[in-house]
Amino acid sequence: MCLSTVDKKTKKFLYGWKVFSIRNKKLIGQFETKRGYKTKGYPIGEWINDVKTGEIEYSWKKYYKKGFHFYKYKIDGENNVWLPREVLKKVKMRNIIASGIQLGRVVGVAKEMYIMEEI
Numbered sequence: 001m002c003l004s005t006v007d008k009k010t011k012k013f014l015y016g017w018k019v020f021s022i023r024n025k026k027l028i029g030q031f032e033t034k035r036g037y038k039t040k041g042y043p044i045g046e047w048i049n050d051v052k053t054g055e056i057e058y059s060w061k062k063y064y065k066k067g068f069h070f071y072k073y074k075i076d077g078e079n080n081v082w083l084p085r086e087v088l089k090k091v092k093m094r095n096i097i098a099s100g101i102q103l104g105r106v107v108g109v110a111k112e113m114y115i116m117e118e119i
Contacts, residue, residue, distance in 0.1 A: 003100040011099040016070035017077035064098040072106040
């Protein structure tokens, strides 16, 4: 998931929705398994720091910093659960570094994420 437009002033969302893949009973970022990235899986119920560095180009010579991408609205996340092994989780976010639009959906990017417990 990458932003197609970035807000001039970053919106400070407190929480959102993120799609994960389930692999070996662990939560992995939705696109990490499709690209073959190695990961131990994300823990539920604790803050996770994004260690990725660098930037993503969203338009000609326009960039935003890498981080955890998440949907602002649950319905947008639900519409992007494509495979049986994918799940939608509510997440708290801190250190929001970008916000904008991706394919008509409101998306944020953060450096810290907390996957909330199941109710």
